[in-house]
Amino acid sequence: MINNAQGELRLAVVEGSPLTQLPEDLYIPPDALEVVLDAFEGPLDLLLYLIRRQNLDIIRIDVAEITRQYMGYIALLEAMRFDLAAEYLVMAAMLTEIKSRALLPKPLNTEDHEAEDPRAELIRRLLEYEKVKLTAEVLDAMPRVDRDFQIAVAKQPDSDERTIPPQVDLSELVLAFSELLERARLSSAHQITWEALSTRQRMSEVLTKLKEQSELTLSELFSVEEGRAGVVVSFLAILELVREGLCALVQAAPGSQIYIRPVSENV
Amino acid sequence: MSDFDLKRILEGALFSNLAPMSIYQMKKLFGNQKVPTEGMLREALTSLADDYKARSIHLVEVAGGFRFQVSQDLIPYLANLTDDKPGKYSRATLETLAMIAYRQPVTRGEIEAVRGVAVNTQIIRTLEERGWITVVGHKEVPGRPALLATTTEFLNDFGLKSLEELPNAEDLIVAPTEDLLDQMNVHGE
Amino acid sequence: MSDFDLKRILEGALFSNLAPMSIYQMKKLFGNQKVPTEGMLREALTSLADDYKARSIHLVEVAGGFRFQVSQDLIPYLANLTDDKPGKYSRATLETLAMIAYRQPVTRGEIEAVRGVAVNTQIIRTLEERGWITVVGHKEVPGRPALLATTTEFLNDFGLKSLEELPNAEDLIVAPTEDLLDQMNVHGE
Numbered sequence: 248m249i250n251n252a253q254g255e256l257r258l259a260v261v262e263g264s265p266l267t268q269l270p271e272d273l274y275i276p277p278d279a280l281e282v283v284l285d286a287f288e289g290p291l292d293l294l295l296y297l298i299r300r301q302n303l304d305i306i307r308i309d310v311a312e313i314t315r316q317y318m319g320y321i322a323l324l325e326a327m328r329f330d331l332a333a334e335y336l337v338m339a340a341m342l343t344e345i346k347s348r349a350l351l352p353k354p355l356n357t358e359d360h361e362a363e364d365p366r367a368e369l370i371r372r373l374l375e376y377e378k379v380k381l382t383a384e385v386l387d388a389m390p391r392v393d394r395d396f397q398i399a400v401a402k403q404p405d406s407d408e409r410t411i412p413p414q415v416d417l418s419e420l421v422l423a424f425s426e427l428l429e430r431a432r433l434s435s436a437h438q439i440t441w442e443a444l445s446t447r448q449r450m451s452e453v454l455t456k457l458k459e460q461s462e463l464t465l466s467e468l469f470s471v472e473e474g475r476a477g478v479v480v481s482f483l484a485i486l487e488l489v490r491e492g493l494c495a496l497v498q499a500a501p502g503s504q505i506y507i508r509p510v511s512e513n514v
Numbered sequence: 515m516s517d518f519d520l521k522r523i524l525e526g527a528l529f530s531n532l533a534p535m536s537i538y539q540m541k542k543l544f545g546n547q548k549v550p551t552e553g554m555l556r557e558a559l560t561s562l563a564d565d566y567k568a569r570s571i572h573l574v575e576v577a578g579g580f581r582f583q584v585s586q587d588l589i590p591y592l593a594n595l596t597d598d599k600p601g602k603y604s605r606a607t608l609e610t611l612a613m614i615a616y617r618q619p620v621t622r623g624e625i626e627a628v629r630g631v632a633v634n635t636q637i638i639r640t641l642e643e644r645g646w647i648t649v650v651g652h653k654e655v656p657g658r659p660a661l662l663a664t665t666t667e668f669l670n671d672f673g674l675k676s677l678e679e680l681p682n683a684e685d686l687i688v689a690p691t692e693d694l695l696d697q698m699n700v701h702g703e
Numbered sequence: 704m705s706d707f708d709l710k711r712i713l714e715g716a717l718f719s720n721l722a723p724m725s726i727y728q729m730k731k732l733f734g735n736q737k738v739p740t741e742g743m744l745r746e747a748l749t750s751l752a753d754d755y756k757a758r759s760i761h762l763v764e765v766a767g768g769f770r771f772q773v774s775q776d777l778i779p780y781l782a783n784l785t786d787d788k789p790g791k792y793s794r795a796t797l798e799t800l801a802m803i804a805y806r807q808p809v810t811r812g813e814i815e816a817v818r819g820v821a822v823n824t825q826i827i828r829t830l831e832e833r834g835w836i837t838v839v840g841h842k843e844v845p846g847r848p849a850l851l852a853t854t855t856e857f858l859n860d861f862g863l864k865s866l867e868e869l870p871n872a873e874d875l876i877v878a879p880t881e882d883l884l885d886q887m888n889v890h891g892e
Contacts, residue, residue: 288794289820334820375817382805382872383797389870390775392860393635397781399529399760399771401571401582401718404589412644413601415608417672421681423605424612431628461847495824497849498831499838501604508846526759526777527784529718545783570715588715594734595716606832631829636721660785 290338291376293320298373310366314342345369429486449484450493457494457509465496465505520550521558528562532643534578607637611646615668615680619650619661638662646671709739709747717751717762717771723859725768766858766865796826800835804857805872808839808850827851835860 287293297316321339345366390396456463468481485507488494498505527543528535537556541549550558559580563573570585584592603611610633613625625633641647646668652658664677674680716732717724726745730738739747748769752762759774773781792800799822802814814822830836835857841847858865 288798289818291819338819372817372819376819378872379798379801379805379817380794382870383794383801385870386801386804386861387792387797389861391862395778396775396862397526397530397773397778398721399526399718399773400532400721401529401584402532403592403719404584404586413603415603415611415672417674417681419608420612420615420672423608424616427609427612427628430630489824497838501606501832502602522759522774523777523780526773527781529760529771530773530777530781531784539784543780543783545780570711571718582718584715584719585711588712588719591712591732591734592716592719594732595720595728630825631832634833639721 288380290335291373292380293317293335294338295373295377295380310342310346314339314346317342341369426482429483449480450488453481453484453488453507454493454509457507461509463507465507468507520554521562524555524558525562528573528580528582531581532639534576534581536579539579603640604637606631606634607640610637611641611664614641614647614662615664615677618663618677620663621653621659621661623659625662709743710751713744713747714751717769720770723765723767723770728768763862764864765862766855770859772862792829793826795820795823796829799826800830800853803830803836803851804853804866804869807852807866809852810842810848810850812848814851 287296294313294317297313318339321335392398453463453468456468465485468485469478485494485496488507489496492510495508495510496505497508523543524540527540537552540555541552544550559573566573566582570588571582572585573580574583606629609629610625613628614620617624617628622633622638638647646665647662648665649660650663651661653661669676712732713729716729726741729744730741733739748762755761755771759777760771761774762769763772795818798818799814802817803809806813811822811827827836834854836851837854838849839852840850842850853866863869
C-alpha cells in the first residue's frame with residue numbers, strides 16, 4: 248500500500264535505512280548557506296544530517312567533532328539569518344555543555360543514577376525527531392485523493408427539489424474580501440509604515456481584557472454602538488496583535504466560534 | 515493501445531469530472547502518446563454507453579460533450595438525503611469566491627498568493643457546481659493556468675445587474691487605514 | 704423492493720455523492736418506505752463492488768463510509784487534462800501532520816518540542832483548511848493549549864478506514880537503532 252514513488256529523494260542509505268535528502272559530502276559555500284538551510288527543518292535536522300553524513304550510529308556520535316562542525320555552521324548562520332539562529336544556538340549551547348561534561352573527569356562518589364550519560368537526552372531527541380521525519384515521508388508516499396486517485400462522481404439528476412444550496416448574503420462576500428485584503432496587507436509585513444492611534448489603543452484594550460479573562464470570543468470585542476468603524480478598528484487591532492505574536496486566534500472548525508487567547512509561556 | 519484500454523481510460527476520466535467532456539478534451543488525455551482518432555473515441559463511447567444501459571447511471575451526450583448522469587427515477591430517493599435547512603459555505607469557500615468576484619479573471623495561483631494557503635480543488639468544484647464561477651480562458655504563462663471568473667448566474671443570485679454594482683470592499687476599511695490601502699493597491703497591481 | 708432495486712438505488716446515490724456514504728445515510732435514502740437492514744445493504748454493496756471489479760472505477764470503504772474511486776493507474780492520463788498540479792506539502796507541514804496523526808491529541812507545544820523548531824501558524828491553518836486536522840479540546844495546563852487531532856476527512860483522503868491502518872511508526876526505525884532505544888530507556892528514565 249505504500250507507494251515508494253518518492254524513494255528517489257532518499258539519497259543516502261545508512262545501515263540499511265534511507266536517511267538524508269542531501270548528497271553525502273555536500274560542501275556548503277558560505278553564500279549558499281541561506282539556501283541550504285531551507286533544506287533543514289531546524290537544529291535537530293541539521294545535527295541528524297551531520298551525524299548521518301559520517302555514517303554513524305547515533306549512539307556512537309563523536310560529540311566533540313559534531314560540535315565543532317555544528318558550531319561552524321552556526322557561526323555562518325548567525326551572520327546571515329539571525330532570526331533563525333535562536334533555536335540553533337540553544338542546540339549549540341547544549342552540545343557545548345555535553346562536550347565539556349565529557350571532558351571533565353567523572354566524580355567518583357556519585358551514585359549510579361546521577362552519573363547518567365549527558366548525551367542521553369540529546370540522543371533521545373534525535374531518535375524521536377528522526378522517527379517523525381521518516382513518518383512524514385511515509386505519510387507523503389501514501390496514495391491520497393486528488394494526487395493519486397480521484398473520487399468517481401456522476402452528475403445528479405436535474406430536479407428542483409433536490410438540494411437547497413447554501414445561501415450567501417452579498418455583505419458576507421464583501422466582508423470576506425475586505426478581510427482578505429487586510430490579511431494580505433498584514434502578511435506583507437515590511438510595507439507597514441505606521442499604525443493609527445485608535446488601532447494601537449484598541450490593541451491595548453484587547454490585551455487588558457485578555458489579562459482578566461484568559462479567553463475571549465471574537466464577538467465580545469465588537470460592540471454594536473461603535474458601528475462599522477468600531478468593528479474595523481477591533482479587527483485591525485486583533486490582526487495586529489496576532490501579527491506581533493501577542494495573541495492567537497483559535498477556531499475549532501470552519502464557521503465556528505473564533506477565540507482569542509494570549510500567547511503564553513506554555514508553548 | 516487496445517480498445518479495452520481506451521474504454522477504461524475514457525470511463526475513468528468521465529467519472530473524475532463533473533463537467534461534460536468534449537472529444538477535444540478526451541484527446542488531451544493521451545498527452546504525448548498516440549492520440550486516438552475521433553472515430554475510435556466515438557466507438558469506445560458507444561460501447562461504454564452500452565455497458566451502462568442496465569445500470570442506474572448513464573452516459574449521455576450534452577452540449578459540452580459527454581458525461582455520466584444518475585438516472586432521473588432515483589430523484590425521490592436522493593431527495594431523502596438532503597437536509598431541509600441549507601448548509602453554510604466555509605470561510606475558505608467564501609474568500610475564494612470573493613477573490614474571483616473582485617479580481618476576475620484570476621488564476622488559482624493568484625488566489626493562493628493572496629490567501630496564503632492552497633485552494634482546495636473541492637472549493638473550486640463546489641463553486642463551479644453552484645454555477646457561480648467558470649473557466650473563461652487560460653493565462654499565457656507557463657502551465658497555462660485556468661482563468662476563473664463569475665457567471666451571470668452569480669450576478670442573478672446576488673441581485674446584481676453587473677459587476678460594477680459589487681460594493682467597494684475598500685470602503686469597509688475606514689479613515690486611518692485608507693492611505694495604507696492606497697499603498698496596497700499600488701503594490702497589488 | 705427487490706435486490707435489484709436496492710443495488711440500483713445505492714449505485715445512483717454513491718455516484719451522486721462526493722463524500723463517502725455511511726450505512727446510516729444509505730438507510731436515509733428510503734425515507735418513509737421500508738428501510739433495508741444493514742445486512743441487506745452490505746450484501747448489495749458487495750454485489751455492486753463485484754459488478755465493478757473489471758472496470759476502471761472501484762467501490763471502496765473508507766472511514767466515512769463507501770465511495771466509488773477512479774483507479775490509481777489512470778492518474779497519468781487524468782493529469783494531462785489539467786494544468787493544476789495537486790498541492791505539494793512542505794516537509795514542515797508533513798512533519799506536523801505526521802506528529803498529529805501519530806501522537807494525537809497533541810498540542811502545538813508538544814510538536815515543537817519534538818521538532819526542535821516553532822510550528823508556523825500558517826502550517827496549522829493549511830492543515831485545518833484542508834480539513835485534515837481539528838481542535839478536539841484543550842489541555843488542562845496553563846494557557847489551555849488546543850489539542851490537535853486528525854479528522855475523518857483525513858482518513859478518507861488517505862483511503863484509510865481507521866487510524867490503526869496507518870503504517871506502524873516503530874517499524875520505520877530499523878534494527879541497529881532499536882537496541883539503542885532500549886539502552887536509551889535505561890538512561891532516560
